[in-house]
């Protein structure tokens with residue numbers, strides 16, 4: 001069974017088409033980079049996947065559940081790290097995690113166990129009792145990633161999660177996301193930065209609501225670089 005299936009998905013803001021007949025599937029435990037320039041439609045896709053927007057056109061299936069027909073079951077299998085930071089800066093790392101666990105309906109003991117589990121996964125144990133306000137940008141991002149995992153989602157969406165981070169923090173976040181995929185989570189990572197994509201990553205190139213390519217980064221970079229290939233593809237269709 002696919003972890004995520006997007007079939008013939010379209011969305012428009014008034015007359016402006018943001019997604020146009022988009023289709024792709026993600027296998028369990030895979031890492032996929034969704035690469036697109038500004039305005040490609042990445043955020044619109046994430047808004048549809050998280051049901052912030054709905055559309056009568058096309059179909060989204062998450063962990064075998066149709067998002068339109070069984071939204072609660074489908075969304076229960078989804079974890080999301082949004083582009084804009086959303087931690088409560090007055091709460092400690094652990095409190096932020098427990099608050100989110102409660103939103104997912106996890107009981108006290110389970111929530112506390114899961115908080116410890118995700119703190120360990122993201123190497124944040126020594127920051128558990130630190131107020132989020134005192135964390136570095138990279139640590140805050142890691143807390144958001146930990147929080148997105150607390151209900152053990154099958155599919156994890158990350159929307160440009162490295163915005164504003166330094167090189168070391170960016171590397172830490174990308175490494176964690178790859179490790180999560182190796183451990184079985186299906187990861188979809190939206191970015192406009194080709195240097196965040198590893199050669200073995202599957203790469204979906206989105207431009208103006210269409211998929212222009214679906215291949216490993218290494219295959220796309222053959223005979224050139226991923227950046228040049230990306231620019232050529234989006235330039236050619238501009």
Ligand SMILES: Nc1ncnc2c1ncn2[C@@H]1O[C@H](COP(=O)(O)OP(=O)(O)OP(=O)(O)O)[C@@H](O)[C@H]1O
Pocket residue numbers: 013016017018036037038039040041042043044045192
């Ligand atoms: N609220 C809105 N109203 C009108 N048009 C919008 C709105 N949000 C996005 N768009 C348009 O839809 C298209 C897709 O935008 P979207 O934000 O999904 O792209 P993106 O790939 O996430 O870009 P970015 O990297 O800049 O966030 C663009 O042409 C954008 O101008």
